[in-house]
Amino acid sequence: MREVLTNPQGGYYMKRDVFGREGDFITSPEISQIFGELVGIWLVNEWRKLGSPSPFQFVELGPGRGTLARDVLKVLTKFKLGAEFSMHLVEISPYLSKLQAQRFCYQHETLTEDAAAQLPHYQVGTTATGSKAFWHKRLEDVPEGFSLVLAHEYFDALPTHKLQLVNGKWHEVLIDVEEKPQNKENEFRYVLSKSQTPVSHVFRPLTEETRSCLEYSLETERQVGLLAQRLEKNGGISLIMDYGHFGEKTDTFRAFKQHALHDPLLEPGSADLTADVDFKLVKNTAESQGNIYCCGPIEQGDFLKRMQGDVRLEQLLAHALPENQEIIRSGYQMLTDPKQMGSRFKFLAMFPGILHEHLEKYPVAGFS
Ligand SMILES: C[S@@+](CC[C@H](N)C(=O)[O-])C[C@H]1O[C@@H](n2cnc3c(N)ncnc32)[C@H](O)[C@@H]1O
Structure with a gap:
């Protein structure tokens, strides 16, 4: 799975844009801006509840086309946080890292191989509001510091x-x-x-x-363990969003090509490989490898509704051209309807365990 997806020569993600209607699959942030906006508002709200620590790092694991990062960045800018932050994108694909930079940076530079070998990042950029963005190949290369960490459809792409x-x-x-x-x-x-x-x-x-x-993803266990240790040591908030189960499914490894299921053993490198995330493993790992307080997993539809997605939808519709209204409405419906993406996709939040009492008193938004 690692070779097929990320081999520098033939890896599925390494040299092309695989997302969207012309690609092999479409993800929630690409379907509706409401997704990224609500996730951004959730982050700002939880960060403020912790006393607005500054500076902070906004970290995204596997940002794809960079759409979620762009929408969250818009929210961070809109709320005028009065805090300094840097962006840290964990992306293995050189091709996708350029697409991401084009989405939310006004200028960016890819380092030479020699320069990158000496540094924890391989690409740098600057956003329109002056924040610095850094691209890293691995989570362990992200500098230590208070971090807001997002992972959307990242863990399902790790080898199982x-x-x-x-x-x-x-x-x-x-x-x-x-x-x-x-x-x-x-x-x-x-x-x-x-x-x-x-x-x-x-x-x-x-x-x-x-x-x-x-199915057992040793790599997921390793990276969640690292994330948990970092959160405990440096402080931060993490939100993991993915399709998954709670330790009950047995066989979910599959491939997608042009929006249809495909035999994973046929023409490796030509189709996306994925396996449902085992949220029980994620939760147990976080709680045992760091002193972590987990919320969830809960269903995506519930999270978006509790975060007032319906209100945001009505606002967008009120300002949209009549010919765009149906696509806005059906996009939101797709994200929230339990028969579509509303219940298969789950959200799990992680906080340092020291905040347990505080978060029981001031509950985490969207989770109850
Ligand atoms: C399924 S896509 C999800 C993209 C995006 N988060 C979205 O939801 O639209 C997986 C992303 O993780 C990246 N990725 C996959 N394996 C990785 C690895 N081992 N290390 C870093 N990035 C990886 C891919 O290049 C891609 O950007």
């Missing part, structure tokens, strides 16, 4: 492992080459590992685990 319980032992499902007779192309196939693999060795199921086959 398939595990199966056989005679009381976990075995990993691997991908093998099935050799075909001459003149026929070899194909990939799933095989069950006979012996232990590094992942089946380190995997520790939760005590109440009842599934005999599941």
Whole structure:
């Protein structure tokens, strides 16, 4: 999954724009500006409740086309925070990092390989309001400091492992080459590992685990652990938004090509690979690797409605041209309707555990 999505030569994300109607899939921030605006307002509200710490870092993991970052930036500017902040984008794709910079910077520069090797970032830019933006390949390269962290459809793109319980032992499902007779192309196939693999060795199921086959993303666990440690040490707020479950699904690994499901083992690199995020793993990791207070997961539709999305929709409609009204209305409907994206997508917020009592007294917006 890592190779197929992010290999510098043939990786799916590395050299093209895969989003939108002409691409392979469309994401919530691309469907309606209401999404990014409400997430931005949520961040400002929670940041103010913590006493408006300044300066802060606005961090986004896997910003895609940069639409969510642009809409949040508009909110941060509109609210005239009176605080200094820098932007930190964790993006592995050089192609997408340029698209992102074009979305919200008036000027940007990609560093030479030699220069980038000495620094924690590989691209820099400046927004219209003068904030500095930095692009990093990895979360660990983001400087330490109080951070507002967003991750939308990021964790579902990290590699996952398939595990199966056989005679009381976990075995990993691997991908093998099935050799075909001459003149026929070899194909990939799933095989069950006979012996232990590094992942089946380190995997520790939760005590109440009842599934005999599941997906386990070691990389998600590692990055959530890092995020939790950073939040605890430096302070901050994190919002993870993705499609996912709470430790009950067994087989969600799939591919998308031109808005339709596709066989993940066919033509690797030509389709998006994804697996639902296991929010139970995320929550447990955050709470065990840092002293973290988690809210959620809750459904996207509930979050957007509680954040007064309906009111924002009416405002936008009141100012829209008649020919644009239907697209605005149907976009919001798509994000909130439980039969569309409203319930499959989940929101989980993370705060330093030290704020537990404060947040019980002044509850986190959108979560109850
Ligand atoms: C599914 S897209 C989501 C894009 C955007 N957040 C949105 O919702 O429209 C995943 C994003 O994460 C980036 N990405 C994937 N794997 C990554 C990795 N290992 N490290 C950093 N970025 C990664 C991709 O290049 C892309 O920008």
